[in-house]
Amino acid sequence: xIALSFSKGNxxxxxxxxxxxxxxxxxxxxxxxxxxxxxxxxxxTHFWSRSRQEIWHKGGTSGHVQKIKEIYVDCDNDTVLFxxxxxxxxxxxxxxxxxxxxxxxxxxxxxxxxxxIFDPEKVYGKA
Amino acid sequence: xIALSFSKGNxxxxxxxxxxxxxxxxxxxxxxxxxxxxxxxxxxTHFWSRSRQEIWHKGGTSGHVQKIKEIYVDCDNDTVLFxxxxxxxxxxxxxxxxxxxxxxxxxxxxxxxxxxIFDPEKVYGKA
Numbered sequence: 085x086i087a088l089s090f091s092k093g094n095x096x097x098x099x100x101x102x103x104x105x106x107x108x109x110x111x112x113x114x115x116x117x118x119x120x121x122x123x124x125x126x127x128x129t130h131f132w133s134r135s136r137q138e139i140w141h142k143g144g145t146s147g148h149v150q151k152i153k154e155i156y157v158d159c160d161n162d163t164v165l166f167x168x169x170x171x172x173x174x175x176x177x178x179x180x181x182x183x184x185x186x187x188x189x190x191x192x193x194x195x196x197x198x199x200x201i202f203d204p205e206k207v208y209g210k211a
Numbered sequence: 212x213i214a215l216s217f218s219k220g221n222x223x224x225x226x227x228x229x230x231x232x233x234x235x236x237x238x239x240x241x242x243x244x245x246x247x248x249x250x251x252x253x254x255x256t257h258f259w260s261r262s263r264q265e266i267w268h269k270g271g272t273s274g275h276v277q278k279i280k281e282i283y284v285d286c287d288n289d290t291v292l293f294x295x296x297x298x299x300x301x302x303x304x305x306x307x308x309x310x311x312x313x314x315x316x317x318x319x320x321x322x323x324x325x326x327x328i329f330d331p332e333k334v335y336g337k338a
Contacts, residue, residue: 085319098225100236107234109227112290124319156311157321159303163239165311176286184283184292192212192251194284 089162090117096132097162101175104153104167110175111183113142115164127152129166146207148172174201177208216289217244223259224289228302231280231294237302238310240269242291254279256293273334275299301328304335 088097096114103110113131115123119139122130129150133140143149150168157164176183179200186194215224223241230237240258242250246266249257256277260267270276277295284291303310306327313321 086313086315086321098239100227100239102236109229109236109292112225112227112285124315124317127317155315156324157313157315158239158310159305159307159312160310161313163310165236178286180286183285183287183290185286186213186284186288188213188251188282188284190251190254194213 086157087161088117088120088157088164089160092160092162096134097164099129099131099164099166101129101150101166101168101170103170105169108182109184110150110168110170110181113140120164123152123166124155129168143171146172146177148174148207150175172202177204179204179207213284214288215244215247215284215291216287219287219289223261224291226256226258226291226293228256228277228293228295230297232296235309236311237277237295237297237308240267247291250279250293251282256295270298273299273304275301275334277302299329304331306331306334 095116099115100112101110116132119130119132129142131140148171150170152166152168154167174181179202180198181201185198187197188194222243226242227239228237243259246257246259256269258267275298277297279293279295281294301308306329307325312325314324
């Protein structure tokens, strides 16, 4: 069993989520040891929500879970890469396919790229 | 100019580096505000080295710099994605193309995948 260096990040390490077919980077979230084990056990991504301070089963509310296809760990054992099938077609809570939908130009200005796959008010009932 | 939320990470935010052609995730490192600005100004990735506590021009020693082709920022302004051309063909200081060369199976066991592109002893002169 690989030993991740959770102590390096005060108990939290970054986990990159990538679409296993398109190679698009979908999001980055944080794992603690419990959410890492839960991800391995269930085959679906689980993170630690820094804002809610609890284990977060991605897609638990929206149904847009991430089925883990492959897992990689980096050379320092302090970052995880999940290659997933993203159910619902969008990883971002704003409805975009990827959280990385702000493209930055050389002067540092942001432009929104892509479009919404779902309406977050409908999915999360915040209307 | 986009305002990254450096305060969220006590001054440091994760930056994912992805090969702009193959889509492979090469590495993750951390940026502070100075290294972020330096990356924008120079078109080459600069990070904050947590071990050396200094600005780190990736490839400054090995010559394997990363030419920035595209930059994305996530929905929370707290993670950066650099799409790069990796000179020398390998991002990892161990000589592998990607730092993510440990594949994890369902029981959590690691297997090394891929092969060394360069010999780190020759590149870094540690022999």
